[in-house]
Amino acid sequence: MINAQRHAFYMQYQIDAESTAIYPKTDVGLLYPYLGLAEEASEVAGKVADAINQGIWPCAVGSEEALVKELGDVMWMVSAICSDRGIQLSWVVSMTELIELHYSEGSLYTWMALPAAAGDLVSVTAKKVRKGEYPRYGMADMTVHGDEMNHLIRVVALVRACSEELGVSLDAVCKYNISKLKDRANRGVIEGSGDDR
Numbered sequence: 001m002i003n004a005q006r007h008a009f010y011m012q013y014q015i016d017a018e019s020t021a022i023y024p025k026t027d028v029g030l031l032y033p034y035l036g037l038a039e040e041a042s043e044v045a046g047k048v049a050d051a052i053n054q055g056i057w058p059c060a061v062g063s064e065e066a067l068v069k070e071l072g073d074v075m076w077m078v079s080a081i082c083s084d085r086g087i088q089l090s091w092v093v094s095m096t097e098l099i100e101l102h103y104s105e106g107s108l109y110t111w112m113a114l115p116a117a118a119g120d121l122v123s124v125t126a127k128k129v130r131k132g133e134y135p136r137y138g139m140a141d142m143t144v145h146g147d148e149m150n151h152l153i154r155v156v157a158l159v160r161a162c163s164e165e166l167g168v169s170l171d172a173v174c175k176y177n178i179s180k181l182k183d184r185a186n187r188g189v190i191e192g193s194g195d196d197r
């Protein structure tokens with residue numbers, strides 16, 4: 001389990017992330033962070049692919065900050081999903097400590113598994129949408145939503161593993177993310193799109 005200080009940190013991160021969430025909280029709007037998660041996890045993969053293409057992987061020299069930024073974007077989408085579903089992000093983070101990821105450091109495993117796990121979460125949600133089950137049911141019913149919860153935990157566990165491969169903690173990734181969003185809010189450019197606002 002995470003300690004009280006980290007619990008408080010993730011509680012605050014979730015509040016701060018929610019304060020920058022401007023998408024409509026309608027049935028359709030609630031699907032935004034799932035599609036956003038698919039996009040952001042793909043952006044992480046894209047940065048890794050670029051580094052490989054340029055021959056700078058596994059060191060990713062010069063790409064570390066871009067990767068930290070994209071991993072932070074993934075965490076923002078995870079946090080938004082948690083907020084919409086009434087889940088504490090700090091609880092999800094603490095659950096990741098119970099997961100044992102079998103991988104060898106420096107391999108591309110975590111970087112490939114992250115978009116795959118994000119896809120798994122989007123996939124189970126898409127199936128619920130197809131069956132007309134989403135978002136009518138809350139996630140509190142763990143028997144119905146155990147698969148969804150497992151994928152959510154796995155996404156965060158993989159963001160943490162990727163962060164650690166860069167020599168950065170998951171906490172630091174979230175701190176970077178929220179400072180970027182606060183900076184955008186201060187400059188009044190939170191709406192719209194584009195990485196380098």
Ligand SMILES: [Mg+2]
Nearest residue numbers: 040043070073
């Ligand atoms: Mg991004």
